[in-house]
Amino acid sequence: MTDHISQEDFRKLADLASLELPEEEAEYLRRELNNQMVSIEVLESIPIEAETGLAAHGLPYTDENSPLPRPDVARQDPHRQEILDQAPELEDGYIVVPDISQEELD
Amino acid sequence: MSTCDLPAYQIAELIRAKQVSALEVLEDTLKRVKQVDGRPGEVDAPAAETVEDRAAVHAFTLVTEDYARQQARQIDSQIQAGEDPGPLAGVPYTAKDIFTVRGIRSTAGSKILSNYISPYSATVVERMQEAGAVLVGKVNLDEFTYGSSSESSAYKPVPRNPWDTSRVTGGSSGGSAAAVAAGEGAISLGTDTGGSIRHPASFCGTVGLKPTYGRVSRYGLIAFGSSLDCPGPLARSVTDAALTLQAIAGQDPRDATSATVPVPDYLAEMAKDIRGLRIGLSEEFFRVTYFDSESMELVENPIDDQIRDAVLSAAGFLAQLGADIVTDVPLPHTKYGVPTYFVISRVEASSNLLRYDGVKYGYRTSAPFADLRELYRKTRGEAFGVEPKLRMLMGVYLSAAQFDKGYYQRALKARALIRQDFEAIFDPQGDYRLDALLTPTAPTTAFPIGSVYGDSVLMQYSDQLTVTTNHAGIPGLTFPVGFDREGLPIGAQVLGPDYSEGRLLSVARAYELATENEDWRSRRPPILADNGS
DSSP states (O other), X not given: OOOSSOHHHHHXXXXXXXXXXXXXXXXXXXXHHHHHHHHHGGGGGSOOOTTOOOOSSSSOOOTTTOOOOOOOOOOXXXXXXXXXXXXXXXXXXXXXXXXXXXXXXX | OOGGGSOHHHHHHHHHTTSSOHHHHHHHHHHHHHHHSOSOOBTTOOSSOOHHHHTSOOOEEEEXXXXXXXXXXXHHHHHHTTOOOOTTTTXXXXXXXXXOOTTSBOOTTOGGGTTOBOSSOOHHHHHHHHTTOEEEEEEOOSGGGOOSSSTTOSSBSOOOBTTBTTBOOOSSSHHHHHHHHTTSSSEEEEEESXXXXXXXXXXXXXXXXXXXXXXXXXXXXXXXXXXXXXXXXXXXXXXXXXXXXXXXXXXXXXXXXXXXXXOOOHHHHHTSOOTTOEEEOOGGGXXXXXXXXXXXXXXXXXXXXXXXXXXXXXXXXXXXXXXXXXXXXXXXXXXXXXXXXXXXXXXXXXHHHTTOOSXXXXXXXXXXXXXHHHHXXXXXXXXXXXXXXXXXXXXXXXXXXXXXXXXXXXHHHHHHHHHHHHHHHHOXXXXXXXXXXXXXXXXXXXXXXXXXXXXXXXXXXTTTTTHHHHHHXXXXXXXXEEEOTTSOEEEEEEXXXXXXXXXXXXXXXXXXXXXXXXXXXXXXXXXXXXXTO
16 A cells, blocks of 8 residues: 555544544555545646636635625524433533543644 | 326326325335335444345335324325415425434434434425425435445445345435335435435436535535535436426525525426537546556546447437537546545545534443543544545545645645536537536446445545536536446436536436337336335
8 A cells, every 4th residue: 555644644633533443443544545545646647727726616606696694693593402402411401511631732 | 006106296296186195195105115125224233134135225214104194194184275285295205314304313324423313404305395295204325425335324234226236326325316216205305415416316227416506505414525515306207306406496594605596497497499409428428537456556448338328329319309419528627526526525524524522412432531532532433434534534634734735725726627627618609619518427337235335446436427517516417328238227417507407407308208218218126026016
C-alpha cells in the first residue's frame, strides 16, 4: 500500500475524529484510506488555470433563485419534551454532559 | 393483477373514483411485503443468513403498518366526504431511512441512530402526505448513504435485487429501488449525493430522478454532503416520477438553499413532443475507470458492449421520434468526477457526522468512561460502521490544517471545471447547443453481493457516470432501456441544464411510449413469480 497516511498520522486522525478503533479495524481503515489517496492524487494532474474559481456549489445562487433570509424571530419548539426524551441522561429538564477533560493541545 | 403492480397515477385514479379504497390498496401492499421481503433489517441481527433470507428482498428496516392504516383510513374518509385528498390519493410509498418522520424511528441505517425517534418530519415527507400518499415504511440504505450497493447498512440482512437475489440492489437508495421493483409501494423517496437514486434505480430496473440541487428541500434529510445531497423519487414509470416531483418540489423556508424558481406543471412538460430536441452522446461516458487492487493502479476500459448497445439503441428510438442526436460531445473533466468526490464529499461528511456524540440523542456506549472525550471515542467507535469511519477519517485528513496539502481547494476548482463542461454543452449559443445528454447510468449491471464490498475505491468508481451531475448541481433522470444476457436491468440517464426536469421527463416518457410493446417491457422480477404474486 502507498503510505500517504502513516500509522502515526492515522492515530492523530482517529483522535481528531473521536473514534476508538480496535487494532485490526484500524489497519483495514488505514489501508483503504491510502488506496483512496491513489485516486485523490489524480487531482494533481488536472491542468487548472489560476483564474479558475472555487465551486462550493455546482449551480450558482443568484437573485433569480435565492430565497430571502427568514425573519430572525425566536419561537418555542412545540416538541420540547420529545427532544429531551431522546437524551441518554437528563436532570431537571437539562441534558447532562459528562466531565470535560482538560488537555494540552499539540 | 394486484394493485401493487399498478402505477401510482392509476392507483390514485381508482381510489378517487371509489373503485377501490385506500385501505384495500394498502392491504395489497402489506401482503406483498409479507410475501417477498423476508425479515426486516435489524441492528445486531442474528448472524447467519438463512436460505430463506437469501431468497427475499429485505428492502425494509421498518414497516409502519399501523401508521399507514391510519393514513389510508383518513384518505378513505376524505373520499367519502367528497373531499379531494390530493394527486397521490392513497398511493403507498416508502421513504429511504435517511428522511425523518415525526414519531417514527429514523436511523440512517446506522447503529448510532438505532434508537432515534424523530420529533419532526422532513419537508418532502410532509408534502407527500399533503398530496395524499400513504407511508408504508422506511427502507434500507448504505449506512448514512455511504456506498453504492446498500451492503454497508448496520441493518441486516441487507437489501437484495428483486431481479436476482444473489445480486446487490445498487446504492445507496437500494431499499427504495428494490421496494419499487418488487411492488412494495409504487413510489419511494430516495436521495442522490453521487448517484444514490440513479445507480440503484438502474440496477433494479426502475425510473429514478435526481432533481437540480435546491429544487427539492433537504430539510429533514439526515445530511451527508450538504452541497451535493438531492432528494427525489424512484418509481416504476416516468409519469409517477413526474407526479412525485410535482408534489415535493418547490421552495421551503426551512432550507436556505432551496431555490425560489417557480415549479412548472411537470405532467404537461412530460407530455411535450421531443421533435427537434438536441440530445448528445459523449464518449467520456462510454469509458470506465476502475481501481485494480492488484496493481494499485487506476485502469481505463471501454464500457461493456451490452450497456453501450442498449444506450445507443435508446438513442436510435429518440432519433426516430425526431430528436437530433449529436455525437462526440466533449466532457473532458468527467474522469475527475470520482477523485473530486472523494475530497468534497468526505470533507462535508466528516463535518456532518461530528454531531453524533452519545450526549444529545442516539446510541451511547455502555462501557465506563472517564470524561466526555472518552465517551465520544467509545460511543462513535462502537456505533459507526466502517464506511462512516472511513469518510470521517478522510474528511479530517483532507481538511485539518496539520495535514493540509491543498487537495480540498483543488477539488473545488475541479468541480468548477466539471460544471463548465456541462455549461458549455448546454449553452444555447455554444458549439453543441444540447437540450440533454444521454449516457449509461452505471458502468455495470448489478454485481454479486460481496464481490465489491470491502474495496472502498472500486465501490466509489461505481458512481463515475453519475457523480459529475452532483458536482454540477444539474438534474439527471435514469430509466430502464433493456436487460443484459444475465437478465439484469440496464439503465440510461438523461442529464440537462439547471431546472430542466420537465424536459428530461419528456425524453424518458417519449422513449417509454415508443418501447411499450417491446418484449423486454413485459418482464417482471422473478421473485414475484416465485412467490405467486
